Every structure is written in C-alpha cells, then in structure tokens.
Amino acid sequence: MSKEAEKSENVVAMEIEESEEAREERLKQESIAIAIADIKNNFNFLERAVETIESRFTTRVLRTTTSIRKRLTPHILAQVINDYFGEDPRKANLLSYLGEQPDVSMKDTSADDTKKEAHLPEIEIYLNLLVMIYLLDNSKFEQVCGEFGKSYNLGTELANTSVDQVEKLNRRTLDQLTAKVYFYYVRFHELTDRLAEIRPVLLAAQRTATLRRDDDTQATLLNLLLRNYFHYNLYEQADKLVSKSTFPENASNNQAARYAYYLGRIRALQLDYTEAHTQLLQAIRKAPQNTATAGFQQTAYKFFIIVQLLMGEIPERSIFRQPVLRKALVPYLHITQAVRIGELNQFQEGLAKYGANFKRDKTYTLILRLRHNVIKTGIRMISLSYSRISLRDICIKLHLDGEEDAEFIVAKSIKDGVIDAVLDHDGGYMRSKESADVYSTNEPQSAFNQRITFCLNLHNESIKAMRFPLNAHRKELDNVQEVLERERELAQEIAEGDLDEDDDMGDF
Amino acid sequence: MVALTSASGVIALLDEDQVELKTYALQKLNTLVNDFWAEISDSVGKIEILYEDSEFSERELAALVASKVYYHLGELDDALTFALGAGNLVDVSQKSEYIETIISQCIDKYIALRSRAQDDQSEDVDPRLQSIVERMFQRCIDDGEYKQAIGIALESKRLDVVEDVISKGNPHELLSFVIEVSMTLVQNLQFRNEVLRLLVKLYQNLDEPDYVSVSQCLVHLNDPAACSNMLETLVAKNTDESLLMAYQIAFDLEDSATQDFLQKVIQDLPATKKSDANEMDTDDAPADPNNDSFSKIKTILSGEETIKLYLEFLYRKNHTDLLILKNTKNALESRNSVYHSAVTFANAFMHAGTTSDEFLRQNLDWLQRATNWSKFSATAALGVIHKGQLSQSMGLLAPYLPQEGVSGHSSYSEGGSLFALGLINANHGGDVLDYLRKALRDTQSEVLQHGACLGLGVAGMATDNEEVFEDLKNVLFNDNAVAGEAAGLAMGLVMLGTANASAIDEMFRYAHETQHEKIIRGLAIGMSMIMYGKEEQADTLIQELVNDKDPVLRYGGIYTVAMAYCATGNNKAIRRLLHVAVSDVNDDVRRAAVTALGFILLRNPDQVPRIVQLLSESYNPHVRYGATLALGISCAGTGSMDAIELLEPMTRDPVDFVRQGALISLAMILIQQNDATNSKVSTVRKLYEKIISDKHEDSMAKFGAVLSQGIIDAGGRNVTISLLSRTGHTNMPAIVGMAVFTQFWYWYPLTHFLSLAFTPTAVIGLNKNIKIPQFEFLSNAKPSLYAYPPAIKPPTTTVVEKVATAVLSTTAKTKARAKKTEKGDLMDVDKEVQASTSAEAAKSDEKKEAEEKKTKKKKEENFEVLENMARVVPSQLKHVAFKPDSRYVPIKKGTVGGILLMVDKHPDQPEELIDPSAPTAESSAANGAQDEAPPFEPFEYTFDD
Numbered sequence A: 001m002s003k004e005a006e007k008s009e010n011v012v013a014m015e016i017e018e019s020e021e022a023r024e025e026r027l028k029q030e031s032i033a034i035a036i037a038d039i040k041n042n043f044n045f046l047e048r049a050v051e052t053i054e055s056r057f058t059t060r061v062l063r064t065t066t067s068i069r070k071r072l073t074p075h076i077l078a079q080v081i082n083d084y085f086g087e088d089p090r091k092a093n094l095l096s097y098l099g100e101q102p103d104v105s106m107k108d109t110s111a112d113d114t115k116k117e118a119h120l121p122e123i124e125i126y127l128n129l130l131v132m133i134y135l136l137d138n139s140k141f142e143q144v145c146g147e148f149g150k151s152y153n154l155g156t157e158l159a160n161t162s163v164d165q166v167e168k169l170n171r172r173t174l175d176q177l178t179a180k181v182y183f184y185y186v187r188f189h190e191l192t193d194r195l196a197e198i199r200p201v202l203l204a205a206q207r208t209a210t211l212r213r214d215d216d217t218q219a220t221l222l223n224l225l226l227r228n229y230f231h232y233n234l235y236e237q238a239d240k241l242v243s244k245s246t247f248p249e250n251a252s253n254n255q256a257a258r259y260a261y262y263l264g265r266i267r268a269l270q271l272d273y274t275e276a277h278t279q280l281l282q283a284i285r286k287a288p289q290n291t292a293t294a295g296f297q298q299t300a301y302k303f304f305i306i307v308q309l310l311m312g313e314i315p316e317r318s319i320f321r322q323p324v325l326r327k328a329l330v331p332y333l334h335i336t337q338a339v340r341i342g343e344l345n346q347f348q349e350g351l352a353k354y355g356a357n358f359k360r361d362k363t364y365t366l367i368l369r370l371r372h373n374v375i376k377t378g379i380r381m382i383s384l385s386y387s388r389i390s391l392r393d394i395c396i397k398l399h400l401d402g403e404e405d406a407e408f409i410v411a412k413s414i415k416d417g418v419i420d421a422v423l424d425h426d427g428g429y430m431r432s433k434e435s436a437d438v439y440s441t442n443e444p445q446s447a448f449n450q451r452i453t454f455c456l457n458l459h460n461e462s463i464k465a466m467r468f469p470l471n472a473h474r475k476e477l478d479n480v481q482e483v484l485e486r487e488r489e490l491a492q493e494i495a496e497g498d499l500d501e502d503d504d505m506g507d508f
Numbered sequence B: 001m002v003a004l005t006s007a008s009g010v011i012a013l014l015d016e017d018q019v020e021l022k023t024y025a026l027q028k029l030n031t032l033v034n035d036f037w038a039e040i041s042d043s044v045g046k047i048e049i050l051y052e053d054s055e056f057s058e059r060e061l062a063a064l065v066a067s068k069v070y071y072h073l074g075e076l077d078d079a080l081t082f083a084l085g086a087g088n089l090v091d092v093s094q095k096s097e098y099i100e101t102i103i104s105q106c107i108d109k110y111i112a113l114r115s116r117a118q119d120d121q122s123e124d125v126d127p128r129l130q131s132i133v134e135r136m137f138q139r140c141i142d143d144g145e146y147k148q149a150i151g152i153a154l155e156s157k158r159l160d161v162v163e164d165v166i167s168k169g170n171p172h173e174l175l176s177f178v179i180e181v182s183m184t185l186v187q188n189l190q191f192r193n194e195v196l197r198l199l200v201k202l203y204q205n206l207d208e209p210d211y212v213s214v215s216q217c218l219v220h221l222n223d224p225a226a227c228s229n230m231l232e233t234l235v236a237k238n239t240d241e242s243l244l245m246a247y248q249i250a251f252d253l254e255d256s257a258t259q260d261f262l263q264k265v266i267q268d269l270p271a272t273k274k275s276d277a278n279e280m281d282t283d284d285a286p287a288d289p290n291n292d293s294f295s296k297i298k299t300i301l302s303g304e305e306t307i308k309l310y311l312e313f314l315y316r317k318n319h320t321d322l323l324i325l326k327n328t329k330n331a332l333e334s335r336n337s338v339y340h341s342a343v344t345f346a347n348a349f350m351h352a353g354t355t356s357d358e359f360l361r362q363n364l365d366w367l368q369r370a371t372n373w374s375k376f377s378a379t380a381a382l383g384v385i386h387k388g389q390l391s392q393s394m395g396l397l398a399p400y401l402p403q404e405g406v407s408g409h410s411s412y413s414e415g416g417s418l419f420a421l422g423l424i425n426a427n428h429g430g431d432v433l434d435y436l437r438k439a440l441r442d443t444q445s446e447v448l449q450h451g452a453c454l455g456l457g458v459a460g461m462a463t464d465n466e467e468v469f470e471d472l473k474n475v476l477f478n479d480n481a482v483a484g485e486a487a488g489l490a491m492g493l494v495m496l497g498t499a500n501a502s503a504i505d506e507m508f509r510y511a512h513e514t515q516h517e518k519i520i521r522g523l524a525i526g527m528s529m530i531m532y533g534k535e536e537q538a539d540t541l542i543q544e545l546v547n548d549k550d551p552v553l554r555y556g557g558i559y560t561v562a563m564a565y566c567a568t569g570n571n572k573a574i575r576r577l578l579h580v581a582v583s584d585v586n587d588d589v590r591r592a593a594v595t596a597l598g599f600i601l602l603r604n605p606d607q608v609p610r611i612v613q614l615l616s617e618s619y620n621p622h623v624r625y626g627a628t629l630a631l632g633i634s635c636a637g638t639g640s641m642d643a644i645e646l647l648e649p650m651t652r653d654p655v656d657f658v659r660q661g662a663l664i665s666l667a668m669i670l671i672q673q674n675d676a677t678n679s680k681v682s683t684v685r686k687l688y689e690k691i692i693s694d695k696h697e698d699s700m701a702k703f704g705a706v707l708s709q710g711i712i713d714a715g716g717r718n719v720t721i722s723l724l725s726r727t728g729h730t731n732m733p734a735i736v737g738m739a740v741f742t743q744f745w746y747w748y749p750l751t752h753f754l755s756l757a758f759t760p761t762a763v764i765g766l767n768k769n770i771k772i773p774q775f776e777f778l779s780n781a782k783p784s785l786y787a788y789p790p791a792i793k794p795p796t797t798t799v800v801e802k803v804a805t806a807v808l809s810t811t812a813k814t815k816a817r818a819k820k821t822e823k824g825d826l827m828d829v830d831k832e833v834q835a836s837t838s839a840e841a842a843k844s845d846e847k848k849e850a851e852e853k854k855t856k857k858k859k860e861e862n863f864e865v866l867e868n869m870a871r872v873v874p875s876q877l878k879h880v881a882f883k884p885d886s887r888y889v890p891i892k893k894g895t896v897g898g899i900l901l902m903v904d905k906h907p908d909q910p911e912e913l914i915d916p917s918a919p920t921a922e923s924s925a926a927n928g929a930q931d932e933a934p935p936f937e938p939f940e941y942t943f944d945d
Helices: A002-052 A055-063 A065-071 A074-085 A089-098 A102-109 A121-145 A150-168 A172-191 A195-211 A215-231 A235-244 A253-269 A273-286 A291-310 A317-321 A330-341 A344-361 A364-385 A391-398 A403-416 A443-465 A473-507 B008-013 B019-052 B059-073 B076-085 B097-120 B127-143 B146-155 B159-168 B171-184 B189-205 B211-221 B224-237 B240-256 B259-268 B275-280 B289-301 B304-316 B322-331 B337-350 B358-362 B364-368 B372-385 B390-397 B411-424 B431-442 B446-459 B466-477 B481-494 B501-513 B517-530 B535-546 B551-564 B571-583 B587-600 B607-612 B621-634 B641-650 B656-669 B681-693 B699-712 B732-745 B748-757 B801-807 B811-826 B831-857 B874-879 B921-926
Strands: A388-390 A421-424 A429-432 B719-721 B758-760 B762-766 B776-779 B864-867 B888-890 B898-904
Touching: A002 A055, A002 A065, A002 A074, A002 A121, A055 A065, A055 A172, A065 A121, A074 A089, A074 A121, A089 A121, A089 A150, A121 A150, A121 A172, A150 A172, A150 A195, A172 A195, A172 A215, A195 A215, A195 B019, A195 B097, A215 A235, A215 A253, A235 A253, A235 B019, A253 A273, A253 A291, A253 A364, A273 A291, A291 A330, A291 A364, A317 A330, A330 A344, A330 A364, A344 A364, A364 A391, A364 A403, A364 A429, A388 A391, A391 A403, A391 A429, A403 A421, B008 B019, B019 B059, B059 B076, B059 B097, B076 B097, B076 B127, B097 B127, B097 B146, B127 B146, B127 B159, B146 B159, B146 B171, B159 B171, B159 B189, B171 B189, B171 B211, B189 B211, B189 B535, B211 B224, B211 B240, B224 B240, B224 B259, B224 B289, B240 B259, B240 B289, B240 B304, B240 B898, B259 B289, B289 B304, B304 B758, B304 B762, B304 B898, B322 B337, B322 B358, B322 B681, B322 B699, B337 B358, B337 B372, B337 B699, B337 B748, B358 B364, B372 B390, B372 B411, B372 B446, B372 B748, B390 B411, B390 B431, B411 B431, B411 B446, B411 B748, B431 B446, B431 B466, B446 B466, B446 B481, B446 B748, B466 B481, B466 B501, B481 B501, B481 B517, B481 B732, B501 B517, B501 B535, B517 B535, B517 B551, B517 B732, B535 B551, B535 B571, B551 B571, B551 B587, B551 B732, B571 B587, B571 B621, B587 B607, B587 B621, B587 B732, B607 B621, B607 B641, B621 B641, B621 B656, B621 B732, B641 B656, B656 B681, B656 B699, B681 B699, B732 B748, B748 B758
Parallel strands: B762 B898
Antiparallel strands: A388 A429, A421 A429, B719 B758, B776 B864, B888 B898
C-alpha cells in the first residue's frame, strides 16, 4: 500500500516535473508570441495613425515601448522584421544588425508575405527604433561580459542611417518617431563620446523641426542640444540657445520636465536662484513619479537641494528618506545638515569626503558657493540664541580666522538682512534686536500667494493636459434621448389606454 | 572646426576698424552661422550697420549673414528683407532649407503685395522680390511643374505668366486645370472674370478649339454676343461635326445660363426666315441649310427641346409608388388642412414633371376636401405635376383659370392655377407672361393677385423685364399683406441676379415704409434674389440689411449673403454667418444664418457636417433646425453618411420642428439612393411611415415626414436635387427654388418651389436632327447598385391581404389587370394607351424580378446594358461607357451626362428612332383626329366652399 503510494507519488512528481518544464517552454513560447503580437498590433496603430492623421495612435505605440523593450530578443525582432518586410532587400540589412540570418526564417514566411506590398515609412522607422533600443540594451550586457563596443558601433551606424532617412521624409505622421530616433542617435554618440561631432547635425535638425512646426522633435532636439552643451560645460552657449529659441508649448511632459531641469541648472549657475528653484521644482513635478525615472529624479533633486540651500532654505527631511533617492542623496544630506546648523567644520569635512561625487554630479562649483551660506546660517543661529555676543566668541564658534574677519562677516550679514542686529565696534560685540513677529508682516501672505498660484497653475496645466475624446458627449445625449423616448412611449401608452376606453364607450 | 566652441572671437573682429578684418569676420560668420546663430544674434545689430554702411564693400555678405541669423531666429520677414539685400549671394537654385524657406516667404510676400496692389493700385512691388519670383516661375517651367507655376501665378494675379505657362505646357490639361482652379479657388469675382477672358482667348487659339469649355466661360462672363458669334462660326463651317457641336453647346448653354442671357444669344443669331414656317414643313425646299440649323439652335436655346426631352424621359420612366401615397393619405385626417396640404405636396413632388395625375383621379373626394389656401396649393400642385408642358399649359389649366366675367370658381383655385401656370413655364416665361400680367391687372382679389405674382415670378425668372416689374410694383404699393408678399418675392425673381440698383432701392425703401411683416419678408427675400451670385458687389446691401434693426430685414440680409455668395465657399461670408448664427437676438435670423451655410458650401458638402456639428447640438431649436436644412441643402443627393449620422439623432429631437427639418433633410440627402448605395435608406423610409402612422406625433413632424416621402421619391424616382449643374456650375433655378422653398416655414404654398431644384437624371442621346435614335450603352457597375428601390411596398399597417400579392411576381399581371379595370371605371378615355403602358410596366416588373431572382442565384453581372433615355444617377455617370464598336458616340469627351449629341458613325444606314410618347403639342396636333380627348384632362374637380 505504502509502496504503491510512493510509486504513484514518484510518478506524479515526475509528471509534474516534466509538465513544469513543458510549461516553462510553453510560457516562453507564449510570451514570445505575445511580444510579437504586441509589436504587430503597434503596426496597426501606426497604419491607423497615418490614415487618420491622428498623433494619438503614435503616442500610444510609443507608450508601449517600455514594456516591449524588456521582452526584446533578437529572435522576436528577426521574426517581426521577416514578417513585415517579406522579400524586401532592406530586411537583410536590418537583420544584419541583429546578427540574425535572414535566410533561416525566410522559408516559413515567404509564402504569406506577398500580399504586403506598400511599406509605411513609419513602420520602418519604428522597426529601426526597436532594433536600436535592443542594441542599446545589449551593449550594457556586453559591458558586463567585457566585450565592449560592438553593439555601440552597430547602433551608431543604424542611428546614422535612420537619421538620414527621417531627414529626407517630410511627414507629419512621423514626428514623434523622428524625435525618438534623434534621441537614440544622440545617446549612441554620447556613449561613444562623439557628441561634439553631431552638434551641427542637431542644430540643423532643430531648425528643420521648427520650420515644420514639429513640436515633438523640436522639444527633444532642444533638450539634446542643451545636454550636448552641458556635456562640454558650454553653459554660455546653452544659455544663448535657450534665450533665442522658444520651447514648444505642447511638447510632451517628459521633454518639458527635461527642459525645465536644464533651465534650472543654467539659472543656478547664473546666480538666479529663485528662477532656478521654480524650474527645478517644475522639473521634479513634471517628471513621472515612478522608479523607471529614478535617475532623472535623483539628478534633479540634487540640484534642487543645492539651490534651495543657496536660497537660504533648508530642504525637507522627507526628501532624503524616499527610497528612490536615499542612497544617491547621502552626500547632500551631509551638506544639508552642515548648512542647517551652520557648522563649517562639518561642511568642509563633507566637501572633502564627497568631493569626487559632487564633481561627477557637476554640483561642486555650486556647493562651494554654499560656504557663505553655512557661515550666514551660523551667524543667524548665534544671533537668535544670544542677545549679545562678543566677536571673539563668534570667531570660536564659527572657526573663523580672526575677530576682524568675524566683524566683516557679521556686517555683511546685517547688510544682507540675514540677521537683525547692531555691531558695536568699540565694545567688540554684536547685539541682536528683538526679533519681530513674522506674522505681523506680509510674509505669510506672500507665502500663501506663492502656494496658491502654484496650485492654480498646476490645476490649469492638468486641465490643459487632459484629452477630451471627440463626440464623447454623444453617449450622454443618446441616454437623454432614450429617457425622452421612454417618457414619450409612456405618455403614449397612457393616452392610448384612454382612447381605447373612449372607443369602447363609443361602441356601446 | 570641432574644437571651436564659441564664435565670440570672430564677432569681436567686427568691432575692428580695418575693412579687411570685418570682411574676414563676415566670411567666417557666414560659415559659422548655422552652429552659432544664437551667439551671433546678440550682435546682429553690428552686422546690420555694416549692411547699411554705403561705403562698406561687402554689404551683400553682411546682408546674407544677417538674413541667416534672422532665419534661425524664426523672424522670416526680416530674413527675407536681408536676403533681398544680399542680391546674387542668395542662390535661388540651391536646394537648402534656408533657400527654400526664403523662397516660400518670398512668394507669400509677393502674393500679398500683388493682391494689395490690385485693391488700391498704390504699392509697387520690390523689383528684387519680383525677380526672385520670376526666377521661380522659370524654374517651375524648366522642371515641368506647370501646375505649380499656374497656381502661384493665379494667386499673385499674374495673367501674363498664366498665359505663358499654358503655352509652354500641355494646353488641354492645363486649361482645364485653370478653369477648375479659377472656379473653385479664386475668390475675387473681378479677377476671376479676367482669368476667364484669358481662357476664352486661349481656348479659341488651340488647334482644336474646345468650344464646350469656351461656352461655359462665356456664360460666366455673361457675354452673349461672343456666344452667338461662336455658334455662328460653328454653323458656318457646315460640317456634321461642327453642327453637332453647335447643338451640344446650345444644350449646355440652356442648362447653365439665365433666361436673359439666352434671349440675347437668340437675338444676336442671324434672323431665320419664317422660322415657324420652316419648322412646320422642313422637308419643303431646303432653301438654306444654315437657316434650318439656326432655327434649331434657337429652339434649343429657348429651352423647348430640353424640356421636351426631359418630359419624355420622366413620362416614360415614371416609377412612382402610389401605395406609399395611398397609405399616407389614409393614415392622416384629411379634414386637417395641414395634413391635406402635406399630402398634396408629397403627391406633387412624387409626380413632378411626369404628367401623371393618377393619384388625383383616384382620390377626387379627398381632393374636394381642400379648403382655402390648401385649395390654392392643390391647384398649384398641377403645375408641378405638369411642369414642362409649355405648349399645353393653358389648355391643361383652362378649367381652373379665372375667366372673364365669370366668377364661377373659388378665388383660391383660380389663384392656384395662375401659380401653376407659372410653375409649368418655370424659367421659360414666353407667352404666359403676358397672360399672367393681364390676369394680375384684371383682378383686385388678393388671392388671385398672390397667385399671379408668384406665377409671374417663377415664369419670368431672371428676365430683367421692366414691364413685369412695374406691374408687380403696383400690386406691392396697394399695401395688401398677402398680395404684397408675393409681389415682393416676384420682383426679386424677375430681377434675379441683375443687381439692379434702382429696384433694390425702391424695394428697400418700401420695406421700411410698410407695416406688414409679410410684405417686408417678401421684399427682403426678393432683394436677396436680385443679388444672386454677385459676391462682393452685394456687400454694401448685405451690410445695410444685416445692420437693420428690423429682424425681418436682417433675415433678408442673411439670405442675401446666401444668394450672393452661394457655392463660393467664401470664408468671409462663412465667418459672418457663423457669427450671426450665435449672436443675433432673433431666432429667425439665426435659423436663416445656419441654413445659409448650406448654400455657401454647396461645392464642399463634406465640410458641412463638420461645420454644423456643434450648431446641431445648440440649445436653441431654431439653430438646430437651421443645421438640419444646411445639411440637407449642401449634401442633397449625395447620400453623405456624415450628414446622415448627424441628422439621425435629430429625428428624435424633443422639438417638433427640428424633427421636421431633420426628416426633410434626410429625404433630400437620400433622394435616388437605394439599399445598395446607402444602408440607411430603408430605415429612413420606415421612419417616415412610423411617424405618419403614429397617432401622438406632432403635426409638424408628420408634415415633415409626408413632405419627405414626396421628396425622396420625387419625379417618379427619376430626378435628383442638384444645385450644381453637371459641369459644376451653379444651377440657378435650383438654388433659387431651394431658397424660396425654405420659406415654407412661413407660407406653405411656397413649398412648390422645391420642384425647381429637381433635375432629371437621364442620359439622352440625340442625332444631328435632334431626334432620339435607338442605341445602347454600358454602365460598368452592378445593376443592383443603381436600381430603383423595390417598386412595391406592402402595406404593413392597413391592408393585410395585399402583403401576399405584393411578394409574388406572377400576381403582377393580375394586379395590373385589376388596376386597368379600376381605371376604366374612373375614366372614360383611351384605355388602350393606359392599358398598354400598364401592361408594359407589368412586363418590365416581371422581367426585373426575374432578373433579380437570377442575380440571387448566380453571381450578379458587374455591368449593365442601358438603352437611350436611361436613368443614370449622378454617381453612376462615371461608370457610363460607350462601346467602341457602337454606332453612336458622344461628341463631348470625358464623363458625360444629360443631353448628348451623338456622332453617327454609319450615317448611310437607316436609323431607328424612338418616337416621343409623352403628350406634347405636336403629337396631340398630329394625332388630333384619333384622340377624342386629351388624356391629361379627363376630370375636373369642383370645390364647393
């Protein structure tokens, strides 16, 4: 009995094992099939976009890129390309980037692809885009494996040809795809560190996009150019470009966030902290709030924190606690703490410890400017704590070099309005005035005003960003009409009932 | 190059004193500008100073750099100014984006300047600009892009260039392109006329002059003298072909020109000796062959031939479904005058031009129930039914017309008969005008005056006849509301499209004087008629009317916009209408404004659904009603699905008159459509039935449904509503008829005016003797696609047993027999003719059903052989083909329709002719001996008040 049971258990287990393997295989097959189906579905959307000249469909296609990107394999791509292009010679070209042999799958597909004749350039570009994305992801993998560069070169090559292609085609239905193509074009060149060469290309493309009123490409290219300038620390050029060109109003949110970020950085360097603050805040708000964009959020927050500190404000502690940001912001937390308590030592310590980090983040120059802020904060703390303090004590507290130095710094702070105090030169001390009640001033009012405007802007923008589908109100109208109809029928029935009675009466 | 990260160094050189350095800097900047424009733009001022410095040697280079900087900045105007300053440094033939942008900017500027120069003749165009544009033209011609060059030349009003380009390219193709573009896109009337003049010149200079197109141009130019000249030269050539062409042109002219124009052409043609005599005995001594052909042309131009042919066609092919009418009549209470009128109108429309008064014969007692104005309409309906029987109009209506000294009839039927007389002779006044004038002068009864005025208006349309106008004015000055309204309207109709200033002035003044709203309305609509097709010329009047404080006059102003700009798609007019449609305080004016959109956008029916979509959802029912009519008018006969989609929900509108409008418009759109061409037809037809039989439906909606039944099956299912002629010109009587029809809102008898908008859809071939030979041609489409809707509809609600009879094909014969006997009971005329026709109908029914059965079983053939005088609906025309081996081919090329002159390839063989069977003057005169009584006048109904 027990033996038998064991045996049967074994059998069952084996079956399960087998079936699990099969299932894995099956699942794999299925997922491949789904991926292919998704991509083909996107083709349909692109066709529809071209037919109806409605950019909405293209947007929808591009939105699925993230999910498709994860599933891309050379096999899937090869199959899709084979299916789509049929006998077209360009197929072999595209497949060669994937390292797939065109002739393998030719046999299976050659039968049923004669019917597809006209190729939409949109779909072709989309396929190029997918291959590029694949190559980009693959290159990361290669980096891990140690064989560096092959995919980069392939990708750059493909990007170059794609850019040539989109430049020649003047089709409005291609706009969004064009933007994406340029994005990856720049990305490949950035990774191979050849950004400077392509700047003229980008400038020319930007001009073209402006002339064609191609908002998506225009916005993307503007950001790419800014990034290009930033890469070489050409902030002045970047500023000139920004001031002489207009960012398209109805660009996509992501591009708008990027643009705001770059603008924030330029303004921060130009000492216009308030403007920088608003821009960076906008960039953070506009960026998608998910883990996929962690990189952007981290970078934006770094600058945001520094700018806030430079403005004399202390960032919220909660920022540093967010899981996405916590690790990346550790150096900045250190600096923030130093500024908050006005501890110059701690500040210097942090600077020494994380200097490399800051240089890499390109925030180092900005952080150096913070030293004054640390001192100022220190003085403010002192002025709040002491109604009268000798310059000597200040010296000690702030680790300054001498009493004279301290006197100058205090004088400057008084002039800047950081503290409300008087210096007694003869007595060698600083005396704080009674601190005024902040709520008796206009301060709260303006603070509220600032917040209210922000909320209103946010509201307006979100309304603007909404899409109202055409004829959506029709359904409502139909419903109303149905109700009316029913009412009328009811009335009719009642009336008819009456009439019938009348008729009966008449008969009698 | 790559190492360079800033252009500031080069820019600094501009501040140097040495000219060489500056020049070097400019040269350098010229190469750098594409990458560093942002930086350079800060110091563009310096470059501009260099350009303006007259001593500087490289001024042009400076201009070029400045131009490029502005181009990058998006300041294209400045970029152009400097590019012009750069002179030859700007190489126009280069293919860069900069150059292309500058050139397009250049062309835009040039066009703007030229059109402004046209207006006030003040501004001179920069010669540099001109030279660039000239170079562009040259390049277009070199590249063979003739159409591009013509387009730009037309926009910049350069007729010399147009001429030049046409002579260089393929004249045939380009000329038709120019004519199409100038008719649809050139908005300025004056300039369009100039273009047309040029076209006439060019057409005539061709090796093979295209007389058809020339005649169309001349119609637009309103140049009858040139037209008659052309006809004369054609006749003088005295070949068969040229004669045929002359006849064809005469038919085309008749189709598209005004009465006034045709009259003048006839007068200008050489006088024919005793033309009447000639006509009577043509085989007697052919003294002068030209004489004969001239008299033929004259008869064609007078419209008699066309009318006769169409009458013949409508009479032969009548496919009216009497059952529909019968059901409708039975479902409605005939004592209610609204319903009575509705059925009258429906009957009139269904039988328009077919001369079939069968329904009336069968329902004499019903007919007798008409009272007052519905009697007026009922009598006038005879005019619609017999429309086109010019020669017999008097005889037909004799029993109803007012007789001197005798006042036996009610004035309503007399008035109606006068109106009917006008309708029969619509747009072909001739002799009846005198009769009507006399009738008008002889009476003091307002109803008679009303009828006579309307009759005069319809018959004397666009005759510019001062005498008639005076008579009408006298009636108007009596200040009688009913007669005055008709007089005002008729005055407009007589002066239609003349823009007669004194007439307008008098009408405008009287409109302010009178107290009667009806008269004001009549005058307002009349004024709009006078401005028909006048475009900008009407602007002052429009301004005056639209700003008037009397809403009725504003209403007229809106109609003036509609008439003056009809079928132009003029943006200014559309903007004005849309503004009024949402801002006027008066509902009538708003309704009119929306309706008028339909007239303006006649040529682009696809646009209308989009434009009126929002208006059709307005809270204001009048605006919604206007939207329905706008859709109906512009999309009439197209079966446009977009329009139907908008109209369908409106048939369930909570307001009754909106439902009415939606139903009528649906009928106008779906006229001559069947289930194969439009899937909505049967549902819409069912909807009409349902509404009519629904006891609790409002009477307004019912009226609309009945009218719609009449419209959708109008003219024995052989006519369509087309406000544009086949050649794409505006069909004046149709548009005017439609405009007056929309006035039925105030006055039901005006509903009859819609019959003017009905155009028979036939292909009729004629030989050189204007006779109808027998021949066949092909329609390369499935027969079912353009078939008549199923002929017999089983009465679903009333009679049950007929359902069975209707379905079976074999019963058709018995039914016909039954019909025969029925008729026999009712009338005592010439049974043979009727019997044979009904037997024929039965036979054809049988054949058709057999065919249908066949097609169901087998695969349907995808072509159809049609005989001469076949019904060919507009969308079918493009499938029509003539067999290459057939004996007759049309003289006109391209897609053709309507009346065609055919070239006979075998003139030596005997011809088989189709004998006209419709009741005409000649036939009745010829067969007078055999015919005991004319078949169309066998009964007489008396109205007992």
